[in-house]
Amino acid sequence: MNLALNMNQAAPSISTAELEIEIREIRKSYGETPILKGLNLEIPKGQAVALIGSNGSGKSTLLRCTTRLIEPDSGEVILHGQNITKLTGARLREARSKIGFVFQHHNLVPRLSVLSNVLHGALGRKPSARLWFQSLATNLDREEAMYCLERVGLAQFAARRVTQLSGGQSQRVAIARALMQRPTIIMADEPVASLDPQAGEEVMNLFFQLSRSENLTLLFCTHHLEHAVDYADRVVGLSKGTIQLDQESSSISVAELRGIYD
Numbered sequence: 602m603n604l605a606l607n608m609n610q611a612a613p614s615i616s617t618a619e620l621e622i623e624i625r626e627i628r629k630s631y632g633e634t635p636i637l638k639g640l641n642l643e644i645p646k647g648q649a650v651a652l653i654g655s656n657g658s659g660k661s662t663l664l665r666c667t668t669r670l671i672e673p674d675s676g677e678v679i680l681h682g683q684n685i686t687k688l689t690g691a692r693l694r695e696a697r698s699k700i701g702f703v704f705q706h707h708n709l710v711p712r713l714s715v716l717s718n719v720l721h722g723a724l725g726r727k728p729s730a731r732l733w734f735q736s737l738a739t740n741l742d743r744e745e746a747m748y749c750l751e752r753v754g755l756a757q758f759a760a761r762r763v764t765q766l767s768g769g770q771s772q773r774v775a776i777a778r779a780l781m782q783r784p785t786i787i788m789a790d791e792p793v794a795s796l797d798p799q800a801g802e803e804v805m806n807l808f809f810q811l812s813r814s815e816n817l818t819l820l821f822c823t824h825h826l827e828h829a830v831d832y833a834d835r836v837v838g839l840s841k842g843t844i845q846l847d848q849e850s851s852s853i854s855v856a857e858l859r860g861i862y863d
């Protein structure tokens with residue numbers, strides 16, 4: 602696997618590419634406290650977007666409202682042209698299965714093998730008890746899970762238990778599990794906050810490479826401003842319930858980004 606950055610591959614611009622995520626006038630309050638105040642955001646297919654903002658500014662709320670893991674109070678979410686605002690049941694599950702979610706903590710099942718954990722990623726698109734253990738899975742599913750592990754550079758660890766992996770490796774398995782969903786979008790909520798700096802760089806590099814090589818749309822939140830500049834095409838800053846900053850990462854410095862924390 603080539604983890605080297607290739608900044609020569611151009612990022613899609615909003616005017617020319619189809620939109621993958623459209624967030625329109627999203628509002629969300631907890632009790633009397635408004636968190637998102639009519640927020641708008643459009644992300645074209647294949648773009649890598651970093652979401653920054655102080656603790657409590659609503660980054661996680663925004664990611665979860667976009668998948669309706671949290672219900673917004675009002676507003677609309679359109680994913681690859683499909684308005685998901687009012688979907689329910691199987692149709693909502695199907696729309697959600699196109700979004701691979703990666704969290705700060707990998708949430709893998711420790712007593713199972715790496716391969717079994719990756720297989721679980723397919724459960725959203727085809728619920729089947731055979732996916733719980735790799736020994737019960739079909740050959741095709743196992744092959745696909747192996748392919749997902751290859752894409753994160755961990756095929757050689759397929760038979761290991763998750764407890765035998767480092768933090769960075771575990772997070773890469775979580776990414777392989779997300780890939781098993783066959784997503785078009787990857788959302789990552791502070792995916793490297795629990796990792797050491799070296800592992801954090803590797804994981805961010807992997808996200809960025811996947812976004813480029815597979816045209817996956819990437820939306821991640823982070824407190825590492827260097828990561829926002831280095832591994833995103835665009836940086837969006839959340840403050841006071843709306844987007845206060847929205848710039849191409851090539852045209853902004855870490856020092857300028859610090860302004861969003863004032």
Ligand SMILES: Nc1ncnc2c1ncn2[C@@H]1O[C@H](COP(=O)(O)OP(=O)(O)O)[C@@H](O)[C@H]1O
Pocket residue numbers: 631636654655656657658659660661662663
């Ligand atoms: N389930 C909840 N109930 C009440 N308040 C919440 C809940 N979830 C988040 N909040 C509050 O909403 C605000 C935004 O939280 P969050 O989206 O997690 O911010 P961030 O991810 O930017 O740190 C915070 O003040 C948090 O305390």
Ligand SMILES: [Mg+2]
Pocket residue numbers: 660661662790
């Ligand atoms: Mg958060």
